[in-house]
Amino acid sequence: MKNVDLSVNIGGLSLKNPIILASGTVGYGNEIAEFTNLNLLGGIVTKSLSLKPRKGNPPQRIVETPSGMLNAIGLANVGVESFIKDKIPFLKAFDTTLICNIAASSVEEYVECVDMLKNEDVIKAFEINVSCPNVQEGGLEFGNDLNAVGRITDKVKSSTRKPVFIKLSPNVSRISDFAKVVKENGGNAVSAINTLVGTSFDIYTRKPKIKNITGGLSGPAIRPVALAKVLEIKRNSDIPIIGIGGIMNWKDAVEMMIVGASAFQIGTVNFINPNAGVEILNGLISYCENNKIKNISELTGTFQIRD
Amino acid sequence: MKNVDLSVNIGGLSLKNPIILASGTVGYGNEIAEFTNLNLLGGIVTKSLSLKPRKGNPPQRIVETPSGMLNAIGLANVGVESFIKDKIPFLKAFDTTLICNIAASSVEEYVECVDMLKNEDVIKAFEINVSCPNVQEGGLEFGNDLNAVGRITDKVKSSTRKPVFIKLSPNVSRISDFAKVVKENGGNAVSAINTLVGTSFDIYTRKPKIKNITGGLSGPAIRPVALAKVLEIKRNSDIPIIGIGGIMNWKDAVEMMIVGASAFQIGTVNFINPNAGVEILNGLISYCENNKIKNISELTGTFQIRD
């Protein structure tokens, strides 16, 4: 590790390295801690929290697709209160940066959640989920509406001094327009991307394989789309980007940084290899050493394109 | 074959079965005819034709991705004139339905192309490509603009009595809004979907693997997205749909029909198995026989959902 500085800064948030575990793919950290050393990772994002606990969608919630999976968990979570009481103590024990992801169905509710959480020292930043494809209210309605995203960014920013990241939906024509609105309204970074809307049906029963009918597509299948969205944002805005989508190994992570990400999140891969974060860490170190990269942040957005 | 009626009708166009070879994935039919019996298939769509011949994009034009591929061919084609002179004679020899796909950079150019082609008897319908992600002019600019799609539909419809299908882009928030506009302007059906915008970079040179920087993602990776888009159109409009995206075998084809497609196109699979169309045909016949389906058109949109 000696010669490589892996630390990154995303809109005011410093991380010891750019590897972050994505929302909804690590629960609240306790189970995955059995398989990996969370202390080695840059950060961890909580499952989306809502004001009240949510039971989530009825089963079946997931189905495998070619090089991907669909999920419609429906934001099952313990709610803000129980999170503070039951989950934070465990998370405090780790030497990694905690980012709190929040989902809500109105601007006021986002603010209320942030208000309840902002005094918890262990929470270093907020990631605002305006892009969950699997719930009725909120979710994609916000994610597809420039004004709503602007308003949410503005209100949340006014209510906390911690960095605020807005997690964007890829299910739009021009994601960079949303990044710009986030920037204009004071957001510190964007997380891109959330899942793509997809579905799958049983050809004998003719029923959707997922009870919710549609779900969110994640995994390597969406990596080319995620890379294109991050690149589009990078070429049209100077807001910092946390790249997400289909990262399976250190090579994918490097690619994500090259197209514009200051840090990145890994999601689906945790289900298959809960130690992936640490393996990516080791891969990044070797890559940097072999390519004489002193600070990993030098990589961000260094794509070679003649515009 | 005895007991199953495979014929379908899509907005006035009758096909002997719902299997159509997709634009850009069969050239003009001659090469693939060495591997498969085109006479058995429902239809074939030409590579997108433009008024003048197009050289297409410089190499590298394609790259494999997890369960998918990116292409940026850039609408390389012989142009309308040479198509009429050199390609139609060969295509006339086949007992399958010819659909002519047209790409252009202005409304006038679409109309001009159609004017030149509409008197060719062998052409039974037009598919208007408003969704190519790989060219500067036209392409996605149109595909993302409701007014443009409406105008193009209207003008093309006014200039020919043959059925007109509009090929829609998936790179939008609500594809069903586009389907509605097509319907309102007299379009006979929509083809959905074209490719998703994606990219991929080399982590050592930091250059895009595809010279055009971004390309269109196709293949099984996008099937869940294609199914969701077709379902969305079906639930919001009654315009007939030609389903496209990631179909590899007869099961995928049945799934596509269940979510709403009256017919379907196969693209990328032709590169891997140029006889896929015929194999799908045989699979559909068995499926219908085993499930007591007399007319395959009964399948269309029979998803079992409690709304």
Add this chain to the structure above:
Amino acid sequence: MYIEKAFVESLEKMGEDTFLIKVFSPAISCIVKPGQFCNIKVSENDYPLLRRPFSVCNVDGDYLFFLFDLHGIGTKLLSMKKNGDSIELLGPLGKGFVYDDQYDTAVIVAGGLGAAPFPFLIKNMEPEKNIITLLGGRSKNNLVTYGLKNVSAATDDGSEGFNGNVVELLKSRIGEISSGKFRIFGCGPNPMLKALQEYCIENNFDCQISVECAMACGFGICQGCPIDSAEGVSYLLVCKDGPVFNASQVKL
């Protein structure tokens, strides 16, 4: 819990579409308990994407056994393994059977490959327990008796044993069984488990069932495997709270 690369020691065909795979897995084999499962990576690349869950069927020293049926791509790849190939296990996962309390007769009710977790359970039971295995299948050829004890068969087509399903067989034998203290252990397809559950709840029989459902992670981080708890307020997770539940604990 470990992620363990396990070398294939043997792969045996046990029926038309049924295979028994034996792998060297010293870390997991020494801590696994009957009814637990492993989430298995069947290929060395990223396809298929997800692991596949399989009950630990048996343990012999450092070796684990899995009994599986051909289903789709994952089990196909598993069935093509050769000696010396490796698979990657994540486990042991979930809560297994509770089987060491006070009852005299263990009644195993297995539908098809629902028999998978029982050889290991049987092996671990105190020798003084009486074991009766009721094994159901569509037909004679679907009955795999590997590692089972004192088996009575039920087939839908009557080609072997009792003509009917395995829960009906249980009912027909319940007189004899209920003369002593007994516990029922069930595993199989959902409709069978549902019938078993109903019957046991009605009659207040002591019954544990092992259920299956689609899973991504297998250890509680994806929330992909909910099952209704009997009270109905919240979901339980099949992978973490199960796969073995008291029959009265869940809604199927």
Add this chain to the structure above:
Amino acid sequence: MYIEKAFVESLEKMGEDTFLIKVFSPAISCIVKPGQFCNIKVSENDYPLLRRPFSVCNVDGDYLFFLFDLHGIGTKLLSMKKNGDSIELLGPLGKGFVYDDQYDTAVIVAGGLGAAPFPFLIKNMEPEKNIITLLGGRSKNNLVTYGLKNVSAATDDGSEGFNGNVVELLKSRIGEISSGKFRIFGCGPNPMLKALQEYCIENNFDCQISVECAMACGFGICQGCPIDSAEGVSYLLVCKDGPVFNASQVKL
């Protein structure tokens, strides 16, 4: 052109990362010509998605040989084939070498696995032709001489033969070679082919080169494999118009 399921007869390791696979392919083997290739499906499922193009390296009766280097996922899977497994060939594809006209000496210039198409070419040449093979590699261990004739090596690190690249070796030997009528056949990485092409065009040497590029279909329907024609107005397709071109015909 056929789609042919071909059973693996043997797989031999020829170097650190180099393999020679022999498959039973009676339909393709009897019509293929030197310099043509097959597009190979390396797995029985949809992953990896695309076929992989490989030059036909040799033909022996009903058997085809392919010589390949480990590169990524496709060649990895190919290298894991066991006897009796099958792969699916699509071929023969493309235009091969023109080699039956009037010249006395065939000069084969191969860079690394660029040697792959030449054993079959050599086998098919009229016996009266004189053959000189110049084979380049990074180091001694990268030289695979299977099926070649009259080989002189060039290595970048000087560990065997000429110290330098294979085009330099050609230049150093050209006096001897150009004393008669000769034709150069080149295959290898693009930079090497470019150097070879330049040299041959400058000196007006008769030269055919076999080029590689990313392909999807391999037979002309995807337009994925363009190469600039020397005149520059239009593209040629590597899969259909090539992979063998006259050195003066294309821009590299």
